[in-house]
Amino acid sequence: MKIEEVAYVIAGKTLAVLEEKYHYRIPDEHKRDIQRAVQGSLNEVLGTPAAPAADEDAGAEETAE
Secondary structure (H helix, E strand, C coil), rough: CCCHHHHHHHHHHHHHHHHHHHCCCCCHHHHHHHHHHHHHHHHHHHCCCCCCHHHHHHHHHHHCC
């Protein structure tokens, strides 16, 4: 399975959780549009540097010394 397909499936599962757990009503056409948008932005997401959470942990260690 390609990473683009995985992104599409994950977006679909996320929408299903919104419907089941939070009682959102999302038309099928909107679901497909959202899944395609997530799939299309995958390169942008993968090209983004990691969140600075690791840097925050390092800063906490420096402060503790």
